[in-house]
Amino acid sequence: DAGVxxxxxxxxxxxxxxxxLRCKPISGHNSLFWYRQTMMRGLxxxxxxxxxxxxxxxxxxxxxxxxxxxxxxxxxxxIQPSEPRDSAVYFCAxxxxxxxxxxxxxxxxxxxxx
Amino acid sequence: QQPVQSPQAVILxxxxxxxxxxxxxxxxxxxxxxxxxxxxxxxxxxxxxxxGEQKGHxxxxxxxxEKKQQSSLYLTASQLSYSGTYFCGTGGGSTLGRLYFGRxxxxxxxx
Numbered sequence: 001d002a003g004v005x006x007x008x009x010x011x012x013x014x015x016x017x018x019x020x021l022r023c024k025p026i027s028g029h030n031s032l033f034w035y036r037q038t039m040m041r042g043l044x045x046x047x048x049x050x051x052x053x054x055x056x057x058x059x060x061x062x063x064x065x066x067x068x069x070x071x072x073x074x075x076x077x078x079i080q081p082s083e084p085r086d087s088a089v090y091f092c093a094x095x096x097x098x099x100x101x102x103x104x105x106x107x108x109x110x111x112x113x114x
Numbered sequence: 115q116q117p118v119q120s121p122q123a124v125i126l127x128x129x130x131x132x133x134x135x136x137x138x139x140x141x142x143x144x145x146x147x148x149x150x151x152x153x154x155x156x157x158x159x160x161x162x163x164x165x166g167e168q169k170g171h172x173x174x175x176x177x178x179x180e181k182k183q184q185s186s187l188y189l190t191a192s193q194l195s196y197s198g199t200y201f202c203g204t205g206g207g208s209t210l211g212r213l214y215f216g217r218x219x220x221x222x223x224x225x
Contacts, residue, residue: 033213035215042116042201042215042216042217042218043156043201043215043218044215045212045213045214045215048212056212091155091156101161102146102158102161103146103148103156103158103203103213104158105155105156105157106155107154107155108155
């Protein structure tokens with residue numbers, strides 16, 4: 001089992017550019033979560049999918065952020081346009097069914113917006 | 115929505131014990147505990163579901179008091195490998211999927 005796979009591991013971009021983060025959940029997992037981690041705010045839940053359907057996107061900070069899950073094995077988080085305050089580590093996590101089961105986290109994407 | 119963890123930081127000598135607390139202003143259905151080492155992803159330790167049960171994982175155990183809406187993580191006879199940041203995550207049964215994490219407790223174990 002390869003675990004949750006995120007790409008890229010590091011992303012450095014300039015303000016105003018579009019950024020796309022990718023995630024492949026563990027096969028057979030029905031729930032997928034995107035979290036953002038910063039020193040100031042800790043781990044923030046951005047959006048949660050269940051069976052490829054967005055269930056709760058109340059944590060998405062602004063319209064600049066969007067997430068999709070076109071199939072059970074792939075999800076993207078897009079920021080357009082990016083701003084320096086978006087700099088953070090973005091984690092994708094999956095679980096078999098819901099938040100009442102353990103989450104498996106990917107290695108994260110370290111995003112730096114200059 | 116974010117649970118409150120205490121203390122923010124703990125420094126221990128190898129072999130000493132520690133308790134990390136997690137409390138919520140909302141009714142809880144589940145409490146997760148994760149450990150994150152610097153530069154790595156959080157790793158699952160245990161999950162406690164509504165029912166007040168206590169769980170154990172090696173020398174790490176946790177309790178869940180749903181009436182008080184709080185959970186505690188107990189680390190006994192700490193080892194150097196226990197160093198890291200511990201997060202509790204809380205979920206409400208009616209808000210399935212919304213797992214909110216606390217700010218974390220940084221644990222440092224010295225030899």
